[in-house]
Amino acid sequence: MKPAAFSYHRAASVDDAVNVLASAGGMARALAGGQSLMPMLNLRLAPLDTLVDLGYLAELRQCAEQANSVRYGTLVTHAAFEDRRVPDASNGLMPHVATRIAYRAVRNRGTIGGSIALADPAADWLPTLIALRAEITLAGPRGRRVIAIPDFVVGAYTTALQDDELIEAITVPRRSKSEKWGYYKVAPKAGEYAKSLAIVLLDAPGGSAGVILGAVDGAPLLLPTTALAALDGADEEALARAARAELMASGRNFSGIKLTLHTTTVVRAIMDARAK
Numbered sequence: 330m331k332p333a334a335f336s337y338h339r340a341a342s343v344d345d346a347v348n349v350l351a352s353a354g355g356m357a358r359a360l361a362g363g364q365s366l367m368p369m370l371n372l373r374l375a376p377l378d379t380l381v382d383l384g385y386l387a388e389l390r391q392c393a394e395q396a397n398s399v400r401y402g403t404l405v406t407h408a409a410f411e412d413r414r415v416p417d418a419s420n421g422l423m424p425h426v427a428t429r430i431a432y433r434a435v436r437n438r439g440t441i442g443g444s445i446a447l448a449d450p451a452a453d454w455l456p457t458l459i460a461l462r463a464e465i466t467l468a469g470p471r472g473r474r475v476i477a478i479p480d481f482v483v484g485a486y487t488t489a490l491q492d493d494e495l496i497e498a499i500t501v502p503r504r505s506k507s508e509k510w511g512y513y514k515v516a517p518k519a520g521e522y523a524k525s526l527a528i529v530l531l532d533a534p535g536g537s538a539g540v541i542l543g544a545v546d547g548a549p550l551l552l553p554t555t556a557l558a559a560l561d562g563a564d565e566e567a568l569a570r571a572a573r574a575e576l577m578a579s580g581r582n583f584s585g586i587k588l589t590l591h592t593t594t595v596v597r598a599i600m601d602a603r604a605k
Contacts, residue, residue: 332370336379343388343468343497346381351470351493353379359495360384361404361443364435381495389442389497392416397503400466403442403496411436418501419461422510422528426457429512432520442496445478448548450485451522453514456543459551460510460528463501469494482548508532511602513594515544525590527598531559540572540599542591550579552595559599568596 340346350357356378360366363384369375383389389404392415399418409415410427417423430436430444430453444454445465455478463478470493478499481489490496511529516522526543538556543549558571572595576588583591 333373333376335370335377337382338379339382339385341385343386343495346383346386346495347468347470347493349379349381350495353492355492357381357492359446361446362406362438362440363443364431364439365443365447365449383495398500399503400498400500401441402498404440405442407431407436407439407441407444408433410441418503420504420506420508420510422457422461422504422512422530423501425510425512426453426528429453429514441499445481445499446488446490446496448482448484448486448488449522450546450548451524451526451544453523453526453543455482456526456528456541456549458499458501459549460530460539460541461501461504463499465496466498466500467491467494468497473497475500479548479551485547504530505532505535507534508537509602509605511598511600511605513598513601515590515594525587525594527591527594529556529559529595529598529602531599531602533560536560540595542576542595545581545583545591547581550576550581552576555595555599559602565596565600568599569593572596 338349358377360382389402391402393400394416399416407427407430410423458478464475465481467474509531513527514523515525523544528541530539538560540552540556541549552575555571572592
């Protein structure tokens with residue numbers, strides 16, 4: 330299939346892009362890397378009247394280092410993280426995650442901002458950025474606003490992004506050097522979306538831990554009880570009991586197979602963190 334007819338606008342600045350989005354009555358979309366939006370247009374799953382191309386805005390590819398954080402422009406590609414061409418605030422977690430996203434051709438064009446704007450529940454960046462406590466800067470006709478990423482993600486393919494706004498940047502706090510991370514992903518084959526995905530952060534000297542589970546048919550799940558068990562040194566059996574109990578109490582309707590899959594993913598991500 331081919332997309333329905335639409336107007337194309339090459340944005341000259343962030344403000345120019347926002348003005349076009351605001352004047353389109355909800356029928357305009359911002360184009361970042363295009364690795365998700367273009368197939369959706371071809372399948373006619375994303376109706377629009379105007380496509381606003383952000384790709385020529387160098388300001389959205391820039392990164393800014395601060396003492397306690399790194400601010401990534403929304404158009405920074407997955408490959409830029411993978412190749413460590415941008416500063417790393419995550420002790421290596423973000424470069425590692427980037428290598429697991431789709432294929433190199435996709436990573437060359439796909440962007441971090443485009444990924445989180447889509448909010449695909451099986452994508453890698455959402456649980457990663459929630460684990461890292463990132464903040465999102467949104468630009469719109471009412472100015473800029475900053476929102477914590479757990480508040481940004483409302484549900485599967487649903488975010489707090491308004492029709493007249495675009496993601497301008499993602500700010501990630503620098504992680505403690507004593508913090509270890511774990512990552513485990515289950516996918517039918519390399520490069521495909523996850524069936525289950527867990528991100529774990531463990532900082533025993535700092536007394537903090539986080540366990541985030543993605544690919545759960547909705548917004549990623551935080552598992553604080555499991556995180557405390559991991560911090561306390563619980564063995565694999567105890568970790569599995571804690572994770573399974575939290576999943577069952579989460580309000581999500583997991584089948585028995587899904588419970589086993591997600592529990593296993595969480596435990597293996599914790600063990601990955603401990604092994605570092």
